[in-house]
Amino acid sequence: MSNKDSFHSLKTLDVQGKTYHYYSLPEAGQTLGDLSRLPFSLKVLTENLLRHEDGDTVDETQIRAMHDWMKEQKSSAEIQYRPARVLMQDFTGVPGVVDLAAMRNAMSAAGKDPARINPLSAVDLVIDHSVMVDHFGDPSAFKDNVAIEMERNRERYEFLRWGQNAFNNFRVVPPGTGICHQVNLEYLGKTVWTKEEEGKTFAFPDTLVGTDSHTTMINGLGILGWGVGGIEAEAAMLGQPVSMLIPEVVGFKITGKLREGITATDLVLTVTQMLREKGVVGKFVEFYGDGLKDMPVADRATIANMAPEYGATSGFFPVDEQTIDYMRLTGRDEEQLALVEAYAKAQGLWREPGHEPIYSDTLELDMGDVEASLAGPKRPQDRVALSNMKASFELLMQTSDNSSAGDDERLQSEGGQTAVEVEQSYEHADSQEVHLNGETMRLDPGAVVIAAITSCTNTSNPSVMMAAGLVARKALEKGLVTKPWVKTSLAPGSKVVTDYLKAGGFQDDLDKLGFNLVGYGCTTCIGNSGPLPEPIEQGIQDGDLTVASVLSGNRNFEGRVHPLVKTNWLASPPLVVAYALAGNVRVDLTREPIGQDPQGNPVYMSDIWPSQQEIADAVEKVKTDMFRKEYSAVFDGDETWQSIAVPQSKVYEWNDQSTYIQHPPFFEGMGVEPEPMQDVKGARILALLGDSVTTDHISPAGAIKADSPAGRYLQDHGVEPKHFNSYGSRRGNHEVMMRGTFANVRIRNEMLDGVEGGYTRHVPSGEQMAIYDAAMAYRNEDTPLVVIAGKEYGTGSSRDWAAKGTRLLGVKAVVAESYERIHRSNLIGMGVMPLQFPEGVDRKTLGLTGEETISLTGMDGDITPGQSVTMVVDYPDGKQETVTLKSRIDTPNEAKYYANGGILHYVLREMIKEA
Template sequence: MIARKNSFRTLRTDAGQQFVDMHAADACFPGLNRLPISLRLLFENMLRNEDGTSVTSADIEALARRAYGDTEELEIAFYPTRVLMQDYAGMPALIDLAALRDYVASSGLSVQAVNPRVRTDVVVDHSIIVHDARSPQSLGINQAREIEDNYERFAFLKWAQQAFDNLRIVPPGQGIVHQINLEYLADVVSHITAEDGDWLVPDTLIGTDSHTPMINGLGVLGWGVGGIEAEAVMMGEAVSMLVPPVIGVRLTGSISEGILATDIVLSLTECLRKRGVVGAFLEFFGPGVAALSVADRATIANMTPEFGATISLFPCDSSTMRYLALTGRTPAQQHRTQTYLQRNGFWRNDDVEPLFADVVEFNLSTVGRVASGPARPEQRRDLSELPGLISKRPEGAAIPDEAVVRDGDIVIAAITSCTNTSNPVAMLAAGLLARKARILGLNVPDHVKTSLAPGSRVVADYLQETGLMEDLSALGFDLVGFGCTTCVGNSGELAGPISTAIDAHGLDVAAVLSGNRNFEARIHSKIKSNFLVSPPLVVAYALAGTVLRDLTSEPIGISTSGNPVHLSDIWPTAGEIETAALVAENPERFAARYSGVFDGGPLWADLPADTGERFSWAEESTYFKRPPFFDMPPVAAPHSPVLNQARPLLLLGDSVTTDHISPVGSIGPDSPAGQYLVSLGVERESFNTYGARRGNHQVMARGTFANPRLKNRLAESGNGNAAMTVFSDAENFAQQGCSAVVIAGKNYGAGSARDWAAKGTRLLGVSAILAESFERIHRSNLVRMGVLPLQFPDGFSVATLNLGREHRFSIATTMEALEPRMSVRLEISGGPVDIAPIDMLVRIDTAQELRYFQNGGILQSIAGDVMARASVQG
């Protein structure tokens, strides 16, 4: 009996739409209105989806008790209204569904059972690479090359669009997934049709990219997951989750002139990483919130994964409504949104402080102009610190005078990433700074590869209309594409002489970018020092040509009149930015640009693609292989130990990112993946990237743990052959019938929501990851791929174990005896010195996760459910 849902169901008489009346729920559960809005949104979702099985009345009442300070661990089922994907992560998910159709068809059942059951949008934004830069022709060259290099992938997407229901594809060249979501796809309040009629519901989503929480800046509840979890949601499964603590972030003070949202978010990243908010919901409140536009809030929320959190919600208010009007949402949609949110208590209320688990204080007045780097977003630096961060050259290793670049020289300067290109103030500031520098005769040195890659075409429109595009172009910041470029590692090659000089002299050169990630080898494999800065600072540093110059005191350059030009001389005033912003605020521009967002240009339209219900796998394809995951058994039989004499594959340190585990950038010719492609007759120039090759599991398995900056201490210790690759080691283990484990330190799996980091791990025969702590998304992905995450006790250090290749790892607990978050005894044998058993925490956090793990992974679970549904339909 679904008593709660029926009790709070209200019918709107004007349009016949139902909604959960949270006002009535508040009356039934006194104190419910004290819950943070993020939990109220979960509460509404549970009330609406109560079915007596996945969501019960007891679950609903347990969540309501959070209003009285109850912190008991609570597992819930969350049903998002939509799924959002970018092409790098979305394509493997769609490939899995194509393979699942084959699996269903092999049993004589209808493949129509394999269709997304919720709205799913895929935005193609990760495929464009900055092959050409500093030219008015760069945009056309890069877009044509994108289609040429990815025609097979794009043809698959066109097939998928016609084959699957509830699936929309935004073709390449439109912008970045999160900015398009913010400016167009998000409803804030959605109108959906369910079996029991039409409903008005809060817009909620999960996305296959860790920066999905950018939409929290618009008041929409959503976060990033791996593609494998997204597949389950697409097929109608709930997100199984423990209700996280909700930490309030109280913003006070005012923003100093000249300080941008980029400076705020980089400072917040440092603050929140130090505080420790991994896995938490963050909710922003306090007097400082009103000073932030939705664009500023989105800039902050975008970097939620850099905080370590799950969401960073800014509740809806009048600023939300102004943004909806600005971006061309209809008056009817605006009215519906505000009315619904205010009636149901989802509106920001400064008069009542919600009942948070903890509160972090952050004073906006303390924020100055900053950078972050050289290898982590949380490494906030005052600009004066940058010169001291470049590696000191050893004695006797002088660089010859004729070298084209030197230590500290900037070789990439990129205005890129949804984090900042969605913010008109930041983008206009960059253009105005370029204009002032141009007037003074400053130029960017030839060794700097400059680029401008906006997150939507609207940005190019208002830069063009203000005349600032001409100023940016004059300094080399020509349009290179509309999508994720440098920030995701698609920065293209450096000029030959520059690349040669870096290798020949072991140079520590730099990149500056307005992005959200600067992990080792992410931006470019040859660049050691990478700094995140605001868009105008990207231009300023490009003009300086080096990070060895202190821009707080030293001149950027010399004007044509011979005078030194300092940063303060060309930094735009608030009034100048405000004047330019008046041109940018044009709702018709947004409406016009997004009216054809699903159409694509002529290059997309001319791509031939298959039709029909099932995908035609071409034997000769090097991009697509039918994935093996539906046929993979669990890592151990039900009555067998979860680990039995497993061998160590890697011994790693702290903060191993998903970039380290599964690189997304270029494929090295000498790497196992490169050698595999060569064996198939693929020319070096056609390798493309790991991200583009995600449809071929043979490439991806060989690329797992192939990042050149990943340090495997087993190879360095002299206990093994350092020349052997991880892939060949894994092959040897498999031939010997041995399973493998990976041992790591803290924050294992930080970074992108990259399901291939877990898929590749499973393909290498890894049964378990033993780490001091895990980042949220990757832990979840490991479980869902049937790899067991095991956490060392608090205070334990892997570095003290002195492990080698000779050690073996065993856990006597059987697969069927596993329970969520139980303690198991790890036995380590085989070394010269005995190691005492260690009690490990099983990081399978929920009962639903345990079901997935014991089935062999989420894909096997989905297959079973789909087969059952197809049998009924048949």
């Protein structure tokens, strides 16, 4: 790993008789200046720069900037960071492999060897996003759901198996194994990575980027990783550095201990709320303080997982004894553990008691102050105390604008209304009589129609999973049963969870309440909740009922979990079980009975809630052998997976008839040199959007409606609606995806009055139509397009199709008040300009209705970071406004990518020139 080593930091470390070479931070500090109080996460970045110093992409000034960060605790310096590896899940991974396959076609067309297109970094793709909860509540649910998954996704899986054979450094974890983040935590992550080069073994921090925003979960193991767009991840695997500004680092001090009855989920929902209020978008968060001493890695990973929900790039925990304990429990070998401890201590990456790095800002939490909580109804940062849950829902029903219904302070300031008073003021006349499985029942507002133990966030944590099992056992002892209208499911993130639930006897208890295993995958958390029983769906629609889901996930955005379920509440696994028993979120679990025993006596939640000691005793059932057994053949897959035929070819043989995998048009007609930049003249507004428009709103996700443009396309290609599968599963087909862009059932285009869903008004005809249909009409008219939006545009998952679809619809620029990090980067990566309104100017102050034409000037020369772009608005009445916008191309590398029409175009051109 030869480099300039300007700071003479290359040293050796002997561990158990083996010599490792490494770039020493303390040694570099002799020349550079003391680095001991640099935040741990920035130490990892500093080592990365020392190791890759080549005088070109990484030079001395970048390394000095890391030390100088401590002077002001922030920096405007850009660095080039190279993660050790890349993690993908199948929804984002399939289009990534499609792009690599298309790049091979383009390379071949240029007369070069297509095999030059190959991941240079290790890539692991875990198939976890495809299983849906079609079957539930019976012993064969898992087997049946996996069979349906394999049948639905065979074309995609054939393609991935081709990729596994065709590309170097590319491994696939087959379906039915686990969730990528949990597999990463329990097996793939090493904390210290090694590489053989020139006869030497180099040791360095394990780092990664992932194509899923919850990649941050691995920060709980002292591994720096975060989510990037699929486009950016592809560039990283092809050897391009991640271009980034040195982030601010917010220190979050943890003290004290959780009280009796409080779970890690309650802790993370509290942390999420606090950090959202603090404002940490684009920043690293780093946890410190002596409260970490007794915090297990499973709890740390739960907190780190939800970094996207609190808005941070990452939520980092340093290495200490808990790290080693967890790695030993999960079956990592003793040689690796010895290396991790020795390396972390030699580098100053080991957490010492009382050590407090220098931070940009800090906040503090005494864990003793945490109370039982949920978050909802539609944002993960809107924490609601369990004691306020009933009043929260009732208030939600009273207000037409429920955006802050999850705010405890709002609840407490509503004229002092109690939950009872609020309930009495709301009439429940719209309850529906429902006939289900031979029973007649009443479906009320607030009915819990989905109770799902799901998601990497919580199913990786034995303490909350065992707590769910204990609640189930105690409920059964009291004679309680799940309410019949509740769709129950259990989808752990790895097979190890099944092993330890069975070892404790808890799987039987959960089965009896309907929480049978439905699959190893994300399921409900990503919208793969499957259909509700038909009478329940009919009852919700007939009464226009506001019903609820309760899930142990990390996302609850509108329209995500199920299109008919308007309120979605994040909760711990034991609370999910409790709400399945109660059957309605309007039951106050802190005061009212959760149900009745067979004798008619009230049973309260306190009667079935386990003690911390009972949970600790149950967690003792988790054994190292379970991890070793389940991960011994993690890449093998079942017989069905192994029987899939795999074409042997360097270049993929595209099938024109496939409705899952199609050759994307991104590189068609691409010259070796990019086209000159051009201003945008006479553009129309495709959509006029408000605040907090998420990538779930923009990117196609969830079910495909039969009467939508995507549904019509599939039917035109012989696919019946029952075989549509989901948008996520069809991400390898741009024809489906561009038709589903901006098509979320809950998106609100302000060009239309009171209309929800993916519609717009075509101007000048005035006709209301699907956004895709309007975009094609504008394309036929050679009319460029822009999207106008409010604050926090692109919040949420790292969905690259939110940017790809935007580009394919013909959108040249997005103008918003602010952006979330990943989507802004993805827009640039697809050649779409992100522009930002100046303070005090927005779509409302400009009085935009969608009838205007927009021109953008200042984009036709050299593109520079943060440059000004002039927007001229021409109104229908002849009036004109001029606004100076700021380009949110933030770094020189981003400027290069945009000038090339996208990051992959830049990489491909560079590779063609080098070949």
